[in-house]
């Protein structure tokens with residue numbers, strides 16, 4: 001038991017107590033922040049799980065009930081068994097070391113540890129040498145790839161980028177059409193070929209088109225089908241080669257879209273991609289339709305790949321750059 005309380009997570013640096021996390025930052029519950037915190041609405045289902053802890057956090061002693069309720073909330077929110085047990089150990093350890101004796105002290109420590117787990121905000125990387133930044137977007141079918149690409153393109157366009165899209169999911173005619181419809185809606189050109197054509201050829205065309213049109217960002221949609229005859233990883237490596245032949249420093253982002261409602265299962269696949277093709281970031285979608293918002297902590301902790309964006313709904317503007325402090329504030333807000 002003692003061991004459990006003082007266990008150290010392997011390969012995890014001791015969280016720095018002097019990190020620039022102020023209570024004000026973490027609370028994030030002031031009037032103005034409330035209206036702009038993009039995670040507030042989408043985390044409402046998950047927040048309910050933590051809401052039950054409200055009474056225990058108000059106690060002037062640290063009860064067994066608090067620990068039980070906290071563990072249950074973390075597991076129900078899909079923080080995952082390994083990250084949950086690490087957090088519980090870490091908090092027990094801090095209670096002893098810092099001689100905490102009230103529920104609100106534990107609550108404050110929880111907020112701090114959750115923010116530390118999520119790491120620093122990680123913005124998109126853009127090409128430093130080549131005039132074109134290429135972002136490859138991968139993920140299983142239905143995870144929200146195409147929708148997230150449209151949201152991202154719309155966002156980058158609004159920021160002043162000249163964006164072009166490549167319909168690299170050539171397996172399904174509907175997937176090509178879907179991207180085209182989005183392209184028209186947001187006013188961004190889509191380069192495509194017939195269904196069944198080689199995704200590498202589509203990407204080659206798109207890079208050429210980007211040059212002609214003066215585009216500075218190319219976002220590539222890819223197939224998400226996994227079956228024995230079709231090796232997604234090999235296909236991805238081929239696309240990578242096509243890009244690198246023309247842009248040696250590309251692709252500049254390899255983003256994996258993960259549906260939060262599928263939870264921990266998706267981590268297995270993500271880990272494989274992280275190892276084999278070098279993911280640079282994760283987009284977690286459908287946070288709004290699940291109580292598994294704690295999944296974000298498992299992604300950061302288990303995968304060690306930064307979350308770059310969160311999908312907060314089905315509309316084109318429902319994509320928020322990931323900000324750990326606002327995320328935790330929204331998760332633990334008391335209303």
Ligand SMILES: Nc1nc2c(ncn2[C@@H]2O[C@H](COP(=O)(O)OP(=O)(O)O)[C@@H](O)[C@H]2O)c(=O)[nH]1
Pocket residue numbers: 139140141142143144145146147148224284285286287288289310311312313314318
């Ligand atoms: N509620 C919600 N739905 C989403 C989100 N992102 C995508 N979707 C929906 O998920 C479904 C599949 O999305 P799609 O982009 O076609 O997935 P793809 O097969 O990976 O390209 C669509 O109905 C989208 O509207 C999100 O953040 N929130």
Ligand SMILES: [Mg+2]
Pocket residue numbers: 145146147169175178
């Ligand atoms: Mg798609």
